[in-house]
Amino acid sequence: xxxxxxxxxxxxxxxxxxxxxxxxxxxxxxxxxxxxxxxxxxxxxxxxxxxxxxxxxxxxxxxxxxxxxxxxxxxxxxxxxxxxxxxxxxxxxxxxxxxxxxxxxxxxxxxxxxxxxxxxxxxxxxxxxxxxxxxxxxxxxxxxxxxxxxxxxxxxxxxxxxxxxxxxxxxxxxxxxxxxxxxxxxxxxxxxxxxxxxxxxxxxxxxxxxxxxxxxxxxxxxxxxxxxxxxxxxxxxxxxxxxxxxxxxxxxx
Amino acid sequence: xxxxxxxxxxxxxxxxxxxxxxxxxxxxxxxxxxxxxxxxxxxxxxxxxxxxxxxxxxxxxxxxxxxxxxxxxxxxxxxxxxxxxxxxxxxxxxxxxxxxxxxxxxxxxxxxxxxxxxxxxxxxxxxxxxxxxxxxxxxxxxxxxxxxxxxxxxxxxxxxxxxxxxxxxxxxxxxxxxxxxxxxxxxxxxxxxxxxxxxxxxxxxxxxxxxxxxxxxxxxxxxxxxxxxxxxxxxxxxxxxxxxxxxxxxxxxxxxxxxxxxxxxxxxxxxxxxxxxxxxxxxxxxxxxxxxxxxxxxxxxxxxxxxxxxxxxxx
Numbered sequence: 001x002x003x004x005x006x007x008x009x010x011x012x013x014x015x016x017x018x019x020x021x022x023x024x025x026x027x028x029x030x031x032x033x034x035x036x037x038x039x040x041x042x043x044x045x046x047x048x049x050x051x052x053x054x055x056x057x058x059x060x061x062x063x064x065x066x067x068x069x070x071x072x073x074x075x076x077x078x079x080x081x082x083x084x085x086x087x088x089x090x091x092x093x094x095x096x097x098x099x100x101x102x103x104x105x106x107x108x109x110x111x112x113x114x115x116x117x118x119x120x121x122x123x124x125x126x127x128x129x130x131x132x133x134x135x136x137x138x139x140x141x142x143x144x145x146x147x148x149x150x151x152x153x154x155x156x157x158x159x160x161x162x163x164x165x166x167x168x169x170x171x172x173x174x175x176x177x178x179x180x181x182x183x184x185x186x187x188x189x190x191x192x193x194x195x196x197x198x199x200x201x202x203x204x205x206x207x208x209x210x211x212x213x214x215x216x217x218x219x220x221x222x223x224x225x226x227x228x229x230x231x232x233x234x235x236x237x238x239x240x241x242x243x244x245x246x247x248x249x250x251x252x253x
Numbered sequence: 254x255x256x257x258x259x260x261x262x263x264x265x266x267x268x269x270x271x272x273x274x275x276x277x278x279x280x281x282x283x284x285x286x287x288x289x290x291x292x293x294x295x296x297x298x299x300x301x302x303x304x305x306x307x308x309x310x311x312x313x314x315x316x317x318x319x320x321x322x323x324x325x326x327x328x329x330x331x332x333x334x335x336x337x338x339x340x341x342x343x344x345x346x347x348x349x350x351x352x353x354x355x356x357x358x359x360x361x362x363x364x365x366x367x368x369x370x371x372x373x374x375x376x377x378x379x380x381x382x383x384x385x386x387x388x389x390x391x392x393x394x395x396x397x398x399x400x401x402x403x404x405x406x407x408x409x410x411x412x413x414x415x416x417x418x419x420x421x422x423x424x425x426x427x428x429x430x431x432x433x434x435x436x437x438x439x440x441x442x443x444x445x446x447x448x449x450x451x452x453x454x455x456x457x458x459x460x461x462x463x464x465x466x467x468x469x470x471x472x473x474x475x476x477x478x479x480x481x482x483x484x485x486x487x488x489x490x491x492x493x494x495x496x497x498x499x500x501x502x503x504x505x506x507x508x509x510x511x512x513x514x515x516x517x518x519x520x521x522x523x524x525x526x527x528x529x530x531x532x533x534x535x536x537x538x539x540x541x542x543x544x545x546x547x548x549x550x551x552x553x554x555x556x557x558x559x560x561x562x563x564x565x566x567x568x
Contacts, residue, residue: 052456078458086456092449103446106439107458113467114439122439165457 004063005030005169005199006051011060013046013223020046021057022223028169033191033200035210038220039243044203045087047220048173051201052084053077065168078107081168085158087177087203091146097157098142101129104164132164133157136190152183159190169199176206188212211235219243261562265516268523272422276415288414289486290530295421296482298522299428301506302515303475306432308504309512310441311468312448316371317358317378318503321351321473323385323495325480330490331391333399340403340411344481351477352470354381359469363462378500385492396491403485411485421482425519428475433515435471444468509550511557520558 008026012019020043028034036044049055051062053074062070069077092100102125106112109124119125133139136156141149149157155175162170175191176184188209194200195213204210210217211231218228219240227237234240272295279288300322307313328347337343354377362373386394402411411417435441446454447461454461484490493499502525510521528546532539554561 054452054456073460074455075458075460078456084456086453090450090453090456092446092453094449095445099442103442103454104457106442107454112439112443112459112464115435115441116438118434118437119439119442120437125439161453161457 003030004028005065006201007061007063008051009061009063011047011050011057011062013043013050013055013057019043019223021050021060024060024220024223024225026218026228028199028201030199032215033195033202033213035202035204035214035217036220037204037207037210037217041222042220043223044220045173046223048084048171048201048203051171052082075107078165078167081166082171083162083165083167083169084171085162085173085175087173089151089154089158091154091157091161093145093147095146096142097133097138097144097146097149098126098129100146100157101132101160101164102126104161105129105132108165128166129164132160135163135194136160137186152179152186155179155183155187156190159187159194163194167198169201170194172200172202172204174203174205176204176209184209259563261559264562265520268520269426272523276418280415285414288418290526292414292418292421292486293483294523294526295418295425296479296486297503297506297526298519299421299425299482300476300479301503301510301518301522302425302428302432303472303479304503305507305512305515305518306435306475307469307472308507309517310436310448311444311465313363313465313469314371314504315362315374315469315472316497316500316504317374317376318472318476319495319497319499320358320378320381321355321476322480322483322499323381323490323492324351324354325477325482326484326490326494327385327388327391327480328477329403329481329484330397330399333401333403334391334397338401338404340405343403344478347481348474348477351480352474355470355473356466358473359466363465363469375497375500378495378497382492382495382497385495392491394492396489396493399484399488399490402488403481417485421486424478424482428478429515429519431475435468436515440464440468505547507557509547509557511559511561511563513556514559514563517557517559524558 004027006026006028008024011021011024013021024047036047038044046055050057053072061068064080064082067080069080105125105128130142133142136159138153138156138160141153159175176187179187184206191213214231216229217231217234219226219234221243226243227234227240275291276288300318304315304318307315325347328350329343332343332346358374358377362370365373391397409416409420443459443464447465451461483494506521506525507518509525510519511517528543529539532542550557556563
């Protein structure tokens with residue numbers, strides 16, 4: 001059995017009367033692209049929030065690369081190599097594209113109590129930042145202010161910033177949200193390339209993309225895991241079809 | 254070719270030349286008051302520059318920044334009263350006390366956000382204000398005269414008005430330069446990133462709290478130096494130095510001049526205090542005129558005066 005990079009055991013979280021995570025167990029081995037799907041309100045973002053450290057679970061444990069990270073603050077998890085992108089684009093709008101990514105590089109280049117040298121002239125920050133931009137196809141847009149990017153480019157930049165922290169694992173919260181078909185296709189291509197080097201947990205509504213990319217899929221409904229397995233197994237699962245895929249298949253016809 | 258020769262930079266240079274020539278002009282026309290006014294402007298500009306480091310670049314709106322003026326000033330006054338006049342003792346102590354106070358205020362207030370942050374910084378400043386009122390030995394409510402300015406041996410005589418003015422001006426420029434270096438350093442990137450999007454900063458791996466705290470302490474220390482200068486300038490300390498309206502004035506200077514640049518608050522300080530002086534000669538209700546001007550700047554020139562000038566950049 002392969003060693004799990006991310007290990008989630010009995011994770012539970014309620015908000016008042018609503019159970020957002022109900023005894024969730026996940027084992028994601030090194031190198032896997034694991035997709036989480038489920039209808040709106042299934043608790044997908046709550047799950048990512050707990051994995052990233054922005055929400056504290058009520059019960060359960062989260063292990064990452066042999067560390068128990070259940071109680072670690074967000075920045076420590078990032079330093080251990082767990083990077084996330086946000087569903088709603090979350091960038092630094094008054095910085096340039098390159099500034100944004102360089103900041104992510106800087107976060108993992110030792111402490112930042114350097115008060116004197118001009119950070120925008122440091123090749124040690126700018127170089128890796130340019131490389132990360134190139135990986136997501138934004139190499140030409142480095143000097144543009146983030147507030148002037150298109151929506152699709154924002155999503156690409158989100159990904160570049162996660163990559164720039166030299167992570168071992170990516171938590172991607174709907175990277176294709178709001179994208180047109182062309183942009184989505186490009187993102188699928190990018191993710192397929194990233195998949196070779198990184199372990200990825202992907203939350204996504206675009207079923208076509210999920211089934212094209214995922215090694216394994218977990219289906220969440222009302223905070224509970226109703227199925228977990230290969231794309232083929234999930235497609236064939238009766239409960240999943242009824243709870244979730246049913247309507248989609250009917251539409252796709 | 255001359256990319257730096259913009260209307261804005263020309264204005265900044267002109268302003269610096271004016272500031273540098275104030276003593277010469279005042280000497281020519283024998284106007285001592287002008288010197289005194291501009292010494293005050295330069296000192297308060299330094300306080301505004303320090304406030305802008307945390308407010309403009311760090312997004313930390315401190316409504317108690319005048320407290321550091323008071324702490325710096327009282328450190329000088331109290332030591333002078335107790336017979337310790339050496340500037341080599343007074344000034345480092347003034348800076349250390351300001352830094353320490355900033356550390357305490359920052360450690361608590363930076364755990365909050367928005368309006369709560371503003372209120373906590375105000376509350377701390379009010380606390381210091383009332384402590385100063387309670388210091389009967391050091392003048393209490395009425396304040397206290399300082400009979401001897403800080404002594405720096407043969408190095409510089411602070412009682413020489415011209416020498417003192419130039420010392421203040423050099424320290425202001427030094428403060429502007431230091432803040433400029435800080436803002437563009439790795440540290441400054443973290444501070445600005447935290448202003449823009451603190452949550453994302455933590456997600457990419459920054460423990461933002463400690464960076465903001467250090468920034469808060471740096472700003473408090475610079476302002477404490479301004480307080481030490483102010484006490485030497487007026488030869489007087491009183492709780493009024495750190496009245497909350499003074500904190501408000503510093504915010505107005507930064508906003509009026511422009512929070513987006515390091516030099517903006519200097520422009521703001523000159524504009525506000527010169528305007529105040531000129532208008533109070535015309536009418537005692539000068540605030541009625543300054544109020545609408547401030548309102549117009551906030552509404553129509555989001556980057557303050559400096560932002561307006563930068564907008565006029567020809568490129």
